[in-house]
Amino acid sequence: MSLLTVENLSKHYEGRRSLVERLTGVPQTVVRAVNGIDLTVEKGEILGLIGESGCGKSTLGRAILRLHEPTTGKVTFDGTDVTALDAAGLKAMRRRMQIIFQDPYASLNPRRTVAQIVGLPLKLHGLAQTDDEARAIVARICERVGLKANQLDRYPHQFSGGQRQRIGIARALVSNPEFIVCDEPVSALDVSIQAQIIALLLELKREMGLTYLFISHDISVIGYLADRVAVMYLGEIVEMGPVEAILANPRHPYTQSLMSAVPEVDHAGRRARVRLAGDLPSPLNPPAGCKFHTRCPLAVEACRSRAPVTETVGPGHSAACHRLAENLSLLEGTPA
Amino acid sequence: MTQTLLDVRGLRTVFETRAGRVCAVDGVDVTVQRGECLGVVGESGSGKSVTFSSVMGLVKSPGRVDEGTISFDGRDLRALSPAEMRAVRGRDIAMTMQDALTALNPALTVGEQIAEVLEAHDETLPPRGAARRAAIRAKSVEMLGLVGIPSAENRLRQYPHEFSGGMRQRIMIAIALACRPKLLIADEPTTALDVTIQAQVLELISDIRARLGMSVVLITHDLGVVAEHCDRVMVMYAGQVVEEGPTAQVIGDPQHPYTQGLLASIPRPGLRGQPIRPIEGQVPDLIGLAPQCRFYSRCTRRTDACLAPVEMRAAGPNRRARCILIEEDRA
Amino acid sequence: MSLTETTPQTHAADSLFRRNLAMFAANRLAMASAVVVVLFVVMAIFAPWIAPHDPNETDLFRRLQPPGWAPGGEWAYLLGCDALGRDILSRIIYGARISIFIGLAVIVVATMIGILAGLASGYLRGWVDVVISRIVDILLGFPYLIFAIGLMAMMGPGLWNIILALAYKEWVIPARVVRGETLATRELEYVEAARALGASRWHIMLREILPNILSPVIVVSTIRMAHVIILEASLSFLGLGVQPPTASWGSMVADGRAFILEAWWVSTFPGLAILLLVLAINVASQGLRDAFDPRFAE
Numbered sequence: 001m002s003l004l005t006v007e008n009l010s011k012h013y014e015g016r017r018s019l020v021e022r023l024t025g026v027p028q029t030v031v032r033a034v035n036g037i038d039l040t041v042e043k044g045e046i047l048g049l050i051g052e053s054g055c056g057k058s059t060l061g062r063a064i065l066r067l068h069e070p071t072t073g074k075v076t077f078d079g080t081d082v083t084a085l086d087a088a089g090l091k092a093m094r095r096r097m098q099i100i101f102q103d104p105y106a107s108l109n110p111r112r113t114v115a116q117i118v119g120l121p122l123k124l125h126g127l128a129q130t131d132d133e134a135r136a137i138v139a140r141i142c143e144r145v146g147l148k149a150n151q152l153d154r155y156p157h158q159f160s161g162g163q164r165q166r167i168g169i170a171r172a173l174v175s176n177p178e179f180i181v182c183d184e185p186v187s188a189l190d191v192s193i194q195a196q197i198i199a200l201l202l203e204l205k206r207e208m209g210l211t212y213l214f215i216s217h218d219i220s221v222i223g224y225l226a227d228r229v230a231v232m233y234l235g236e237i238v239e240m241g242p243v244e245a246i247l248a249n250p251r252h253p254y255t256q257s258l259m260s261a262v263p264e265v266d267h268a269g270r271r272a273r274v275r276l277a278g279d280l281p282s283p284l285n286p287p288a289g290c291k292f293h294t295r296c297p298l299a300v301e302a303c304r305s306r307a308p309v310t311e312t313v314g315p316g317h318s319a320a321c322h323r324l325a326e327n328l329s330l331l332e333g334t335p336a
Numbered sequence: 337m338t339q340t341l342l343d344v345r346g347l348r349t350v351f352e353t354r355a356g357r358v359c360a361v362d363g364v365d366v367t368v369q370r371g372e373c374l375g376v377v378g379e380s381g382s383g384k385s386v387t388f389s390s391v392m393g394l395v396k397s398p399g400r401v402d403e404g405t406i407s408f409d410g411r412d413l414r415a416l417s418p419a420e421m422r423a424v425r426g427r428d429i430a431m432t433m434q435d436a437l438t439a440l441n442p443a444l445t446v447g448e449q450i451a452e453v454l455e456a457h458d459e460t461l462p463p464r465g466a467a468r469r470a471a472i473r474a475k476s477v478e479m480l481g482l483v484g485i486p487s488a489e490n491r492l493r494q495y496p497h498e499f500s501g502g503m504r505q506r507i508m509i510a511i512a513l514a515c516r517p518k519l520l521i522a523d524e525p526t527t528a529l530d531v532t533i534q535a536q537v538l539e540l541i542s543d544i545r546a547r548l549g550m551s552v553v554l555i556t557h558d559l560g561v562v563a564e565h566c567d568r569v570m571v572m573y574a575g576q577v578v579e580e581g582p583t584a585q586v587i588g589d590p591q592h593p594y595t596q597g598l599l600a601s602i603p604r605p606g607l608r609g610q611p612i613r614p615i616e617g618q619v620p621d622l623i624g625l626a627p628q629c630r631f632y633s634r635c636t637r638r639t640d641a642c643l644a645p646v647e648m649r650a651a652g653p654n655r656r657a658r659c660i661l662i663e664e665d666r667a
Numbered sequence: 668m669s670l671t672e673t674t675p676q677t678h679a680a681d682s683l684f685r686r687n688l689a690m691f692a693a694n695r696l697a698m699a700s701a702v703v704v705v706l707f708v709v710m711a712i713f714a715p716w717i718a719p720h721d722p723n724e725t726d727l728f729r730r731l732q733p734p735g736w737a738p739g740g741e742w743a744y745l746l747g748c749d750a751l752g753r754d755i756l757s758r759i760i761y762g763a764r765i766s767i768f769i770g771l772a773v774i775v776v777a778t779m780i781g782i783l784a785g786l787a788s789g790y791l792r793g794w795v796d797v798v799i800s801r802i803v804d805i806l807l808g809f810p811y812l813i814f815a816i817g818l819m820a821m822m823g824p825g826l827w828n829i830i831l832a833l834a835y836k837e838w839v840i841p842a843r844v845v846r847g848e849t850l851a852t853r854e855l856e857y858v859e860a861a862r863a864l865g866a867s868r869w870h871i872m873l874r875e876i877l878p879n880i881l882s883p884v885i886v887v888s889t890i891r892m893a894h895v896i897i898l899e900a901s902l903s904f905l906g907l908g909v910q911p912p913t914a915s916w917g918s919m920v921a922d923g924r925a926f927i928l929e930a931w932w933v934s935t936f937p938g939l940a941i942l943l944l945v946l947a948i949n950v951a952s953q954g955l956r957d958a959f960d961p962r963f964a965e
Contacts, residue, residue: 052530052531052532052533053530062859065863067859067862067863090865091865092865094863094864094865095865098863098864099859099860099863101856101859101860102856103856106855106856106857107855107856107857107859107860108857108860109857109861109875109878109879110879111878111879120861120864120866121864121865124864124865124866124870125865160618161380162618163618168860171860171864175864190379190380190557190619191379191557191558191559191598191601191602192379192597192598192601192614192615193379193614193618194601194603195601195602195603195612195613195614195615196601196614196615196616198603198612198614199611199612199614202611202612217530217531218531219531219605220560220602220603220604220605221603223603223604223605223608224603224604224605224607224608224612225603243605243608247605257532258531258532260535261531261532261534261535262531262560263534263535263538263558263560263561263563263564263565264560264563264564264604265559265560265563265587265599265602265604266563266604266606275535275536276532276536279500279501279502279503279533280500280530
């Protein structure tokens with residue numbers, strides 16, 4: 001059984017209407033930030049969730065943890081229906097499901113010391129009998145993530161971005177969780193520091209038997225560390241599958257264009273790439289039919305009117321596109 | 337006319353802070369040839385942005401250019417008066433910022449902002465009256481067309497917030513290019529953008545460079561961007577240049593341990609399953625630096641000889657690097 | 668371009684608080700004003716030892732005696748005497764107790780209520796926010812003094828009633844500040860992190876958000892304290908304040924009204940005391956604001 005199962009999960013935000021607008025029948029605006037997502041995460045794997053800003057990937061991660069209450073859908077973690085939990089049950093579940101944030105500056109309370117920040121979960125869940133015991137646990141996890149014992153009583157502003165991200169990781173791991181949502185944990189960091197944090201996250205996963213939902217906009221990072229990949233566009237998953245399959249044989253035109261857009265050091269000189277027309281459409285007013293059709297070089301009439309259904313295209317590999325059967329590829333040199 | 341457009345020698349820019357003197361740029365040499373694209377790579381604190389704001393004469397207090405010569409197109413920029421420098425900025429050298437939303441004035445339409453630059457610098461315009469306004473308008477439309485903004489006539493009347501992130505970056509480039517500068521300094525032009533939009537903007541810069549024959553300095557932290565778009569690359573670390581040379585050579589065969597470490601630490605699908613080898617430690621504090629190799633504390637190949645000041649050395653034709661290992665390797 | 672690229676991150680060994688304090692100390696005018704405020708407070712606390720005479724001791728032989736330096740004055744009664752022959756200096760010293768006590772009490776009560784209301788309103792949102800925000804809007808619609816006069820007329824005069832009458836409305840000021848700051852802070856990731864860790868609403872409001880928004884609240888409260896002191900003086904001037912014979916600056920000014928032409932000192936000196944204290948608090952609190960509220964730092 002999967003560790004985490006997400007079924008038909010949606011998170012819609014309703015726009016604000018004034019009383020006058022309500023009475024005069026101005027329609028309610030709805031942003032479908034996350035729309036009918038199905039996915040599973042197996043114990044011990046890393047599921048990479050990739051997409052551009054505004055595609056709803058962070059909202060999905062937060063909706064799974066009920067940091068943002070889902071509008072509809074069901075999240076099952078280790079046999080427990082998370083979406084049905086009451087306040088006490090949810091609090092107990094928080095010990096097992098954690099999150100690491102993108103911004104190492106905003107995610108730490110500036111008025112708390114490292115020991116207080118990292119020790120908070122122990123206090124909230126009563127995981128340490130005495131203060132001394134709590135301090136010892138905090139010191140141990142901080143040392144494991146690469147902080148020094150004499151830094152425990154310092155404040156966040158006394159640390160660099162990379163060190164702060166280590167504090168955030170220690171906070172997420174101190175309660176011995178099983179599942180972590182990593183929400184762009186390395187996007188705000190310098191290249192050399194990024195590599196340190198990625199290496200640390202992979203080591204910790206091995207040592208503690210963790211499972212990650214790794215959210216990123218960087219296909220290089222996802223391609224390096226994920227076992228499986230889900231590609232999101234405007235609140236929906238357009239393609240999902242084993243990382244090797246996605247990298248070698250991406251089937252959705254959006255995945256293909258995403259991959260061709262990434263500048264890589266291994267490809268010196270310019271190469272031909274898929275040109276996507278225009279920008280991401282407004283999620284307030286998404287295109288009808290296939291949401292990608294406004295930018296898709298392969299769009300045909302059917303794409304404008306009907307939303308494609310998700311089809312299996314290989315072992316564990318699925319995509320949602322009307323033209324899958326034609327086996328088209330936008331990428332040069334890729335077998336069509 | 338020589339081939340060299342920009343020639344910076346021994347640039348030193350310091351910031352006097354409460355905690356002490358920060359030498360953000362220390363002895364940096366830069367040359368940019370006509371028509372060339374130079375990539376400047378470095379992490380935060382490497383001094384890559386400060387180097388070029390020094391060239392532009394835009395270092396903010398408490399910072400100041402302390403030493404060095406900046407020669408552009410045969411003129412010594414440091415000897416210019418503020419008024420003369422203003423004339424150079426925008427007309428001869430233009431700069432685009434990372435964050436287009438804050439770099440554009442939210443209270444003025446895009447058309448007004450392009451017109452401002454033309455008013456200030458363009459001497460080919462008719463002196464006054466309707467002819468001048470018409471000429472400015474025609475040029476503005478032409479610029480927006482050049483950076484690929486459709487229906488330019490209408491969009492001139494819109495405000496920056498009415499454009500998406502990628503479009504704003506294009507507008508900033510349009511404003512920068514309005515007077516056909518000889519040098520465009522693009523400071524992290526795509527860092528705030530999504531990959532698919534980033535690809536559009538970078539191709540745009542490359543295309544315009546080829547069409548207008550100008551030189552471009554691309555400041556970035558992304559070696560991938562440099563690999564695809566730059567002729568030459570300059571790697572900076574802690575206020576100094578540590579390596580420079582033709583892009584393909586520097587990336588294919590890096591000489592400085594920092595460049596090597598940087599390349600090894602980029603995660604990419606090709607490295608799947610192999611442990612990533614990050615550069616351990618952090619960039620040193622720029623206050624009170626010891627006169628030694630600045631990469632010493634993080635270098636895996638350090639020796640006691642690195643504790644003396646290290647100068648740039650030739651590492652092959654057109655290549656230089658700041659490491660004592662180079663002569664040993666080649667000797 | 669920005670300094671963030673060049674300023675090393677680990678250099679702020681001194682705490683933010685100390686840096687702010689140093690900034691405040693560097694502002695000489697604010698520093699001098701703070702000293703004046705402290706002197707007033709010391710004067711109030713040690714009034715029985717500082718005051719040369721009993722403030723309520725009447726002596727009809729000294730009725731409207733001029734200040735010490737004026738003809739007919741006595742140096743022992745430095746600022747002269749009032750219509751009942753009481754020493755004005757002593758009454759000002761004792762009056763400081765009333766002004767400062769009421770000012771402090773009102774601000775403390777109002778700030779506490781305001782913080783709770785603002786936090787609940789800004790963090791919980793929903794109907795709590797609607798109810799609290801409406802009450803705040805309604806209270807803001809009343810003219811302050813008329814509101815307080817009405818309340819005093821209903822409750823009757825007296826020290827505690829003044830504090831109640833003023834705090835009744837004063838809390839809306841910190842409540843609005845706290846609500847705004849809370850709305851901004853609740854979106855920060857460290858608040859979300861605390862929620863993700865299973866923290867309760869109380870924990871988040873009081874332990875995560877409050878410490879980070881306290882500086883602007885304290886700054887606003889000190890500025891408002893000057894305002895409250897003036898309101899107390901106004902109420903006392905109108906006879907709705909502290910009852911005689913207790914000395915209050917407002918009632919002292921009122922007492923001297925009838926003799927303003929022949930005995931100007933009776934009203935003028937307590938008036939000057941109000942002016943000096945309020946001015947000092949205002950200047951000092953603006954210095955505090957500049958130093959502690961980063962938005963005014965430049």
